[in-house]
Amino acid sequence: MARGINKVILIGNLGQDPETRYMPSGGAVTNVTLATSESWKDKNTGQPQERTEWHRVVFFNRLGEIAGEYLKKGSKVYVEGSLRTRKWQGQDGQDRYTTEIVASEMQMLDSRGGSGMGGGMGGGMDDYNQAPPQQQQRRQPQQSAPPQQNQPPQQPAGNFDDFDDDIPF
Amino acid sequence: MARGINKVILIGNLGQDPETRYMPSGGAVTNVTLATSESWKDKNTGQPQERTEWHRVVFFNRLGEIAGEYLKKGSKVYVEGSLRTRKWQGQDGQDRYTTEIVASEMQMLDSRGGSGMGGGMGGGMDDYNQAPPQQQQRRQPQQSAPPQQNQPPQQPAGNFDDFDDDIPF
Amino acid sequence: MARGINKVILIGNLGQDPETRYMPSGGAVTNVTLATSESWKDKNTGQPQERTEWHRVVFFNRLGEIAGEYLKKGSKVYVEGSLRTRKWQGQDGQDRYTTEIVASEMQMLDSRGGSGMGGGMGGGMDDYNQAPPQQQQRRQPQQSAPPQQNQPPQQPAGNFDDFDDDIPF
Amino acid sequence: MARGINKVILIGNLGQDPETRYMPSGGAVTNVTLATSESWKDKNTGQPQERTEWHRVVFFNRLGEIAGEYLKKGSKVYVEGSLRTRKWQGQDGQDRYTTEIVASEMQMLDSRGGSGMGGGMGGGMDDYNQAPPQQQQRRQPQQSAPPQQNQPPQQPAGNFDDFDDDIPF
DNA sequence: TTTT
């Protein structure tokens, strides 16, 4: 049940290969960065401008496995999910916040896929009605260490022992 | 699994009370018409203009029960779903097509709810995964034979024995 | 101004080449059919099933020109728009209804594009804030009569040479 | 023009009254925090759980004025926009990142509005293209120096001279 | 009628 709507829709390209890790429960957690960009002409100078926005996307469980297996750097992908802002502690002990998109649906958009998988992973209605009992997002109880983060590209030395470490975006 | 994305998001008001029917399986099917409107000023005359769009929305199973129970004429509601165009035969034997939104999520937006339900009703993963098994036999009072559509302009006589029968918009 | 939300998001492939026509004003009107599909396994037999949904999409003005120029049969495309159900009269004089997606944004998703156009046509906020006086929906010079309407509500009989002819979906 | 899609749809309630500031250009900038929540039953214990997510939303220009004028603490609102992650420097000189939703459309969802405005405020084409030029100088009473963010845990002293300044979430 |  939800009070409110929290929905994100992205189409973009992966900045790097996905990184998959596993929760103690065995569930996959795949992190990805996705670029979307806007371009326009400066209204004064007429110069073309571009701005790229980078999004952190995290896929859990089955979606995490699929994302980890079929996506790669440069892949174009459709992602639907919801926003989640996590609080974490910097090395200096201060609170930091990182906002991510927790994916609930993913669909590959390049045909060059090659994987034979070809495509998508739906979360549509038909699934609910006709598919076997859902396994999406089934969290495991026994998880302990915080699960869902990934490793920043340029990771500061000295605390990579933690799965939920303190690097922001 | 999906090839492509087929997603609709609506916020509007019900034109009438919902109509609920039941499939042979016992699953609820609730039909609703939703109004959305646009208003603008005519760019030449400056006259205010308005256009109302009517949408046919259908809710199945658990969502069908909830919609049938909590929505009523005038209710403001958020609906997420997908487009489906059904083919049916007019009395004249000709093919007709009706496009509906098959809801996968619904959320009530008026606080005056009154029902005690308090508001929204998500159709998120959590519901499907963790909610109790669908209570399929809970019947609504207003149900009867009426075809699942609203106001067929020219309603074919005598074949309401079919769940997915042939009434147009 | 809008009362309510009427939003559609599609990713699919064109069933045929687009068809472009022009309004008296000179504005382009491009029609396209888009396929989205769902596949799943039958819950009883385990047989793979597939259902393809066909969507009618219409692009106006500048978007109509771009769609007409860059899309072709088979193109994969992202479309955002709103639902509009048009009433029209069949040859038999009876009312028919056709539901279309009026596109407000389009983005090509296949790299094989080749057109050099590279992609999309956004309607994002940045445009509003930073771009020169809006260029979205840039109407064509030759326009004279008010542009953005199409399809007279009640179509005069006997003019199928007109872009609003009477073939349904 | 956009390469990719960056879209957010939220329905939630304001955590506090909006805060409006003005850019040197006179354009309004209104900041708001929006709560969305999910509730579910723990699948093991059956205990009801709830998680509230807080979103930072920023409205510019005309939308900024409307948001500042009509929204208030507790207001239920529909927001559509795009994600933007801003980089800023903490007091310690370190980089921080804040992710916000830059609204492109807003619609009020409570009827108790009272404002006489009656409700929604679209951001559709028609508005932008046909509405009168933005009335940029209409100032809001509640504006003042307050930084555009809400409740910074550790708010840097003394630099509110900057529009895009450095308060985290 | 598309696509995989």
Added chain:
DNA sequence: TTTT
């Protein structure tokens, strides 16, 4: 047919 709704709503403001």
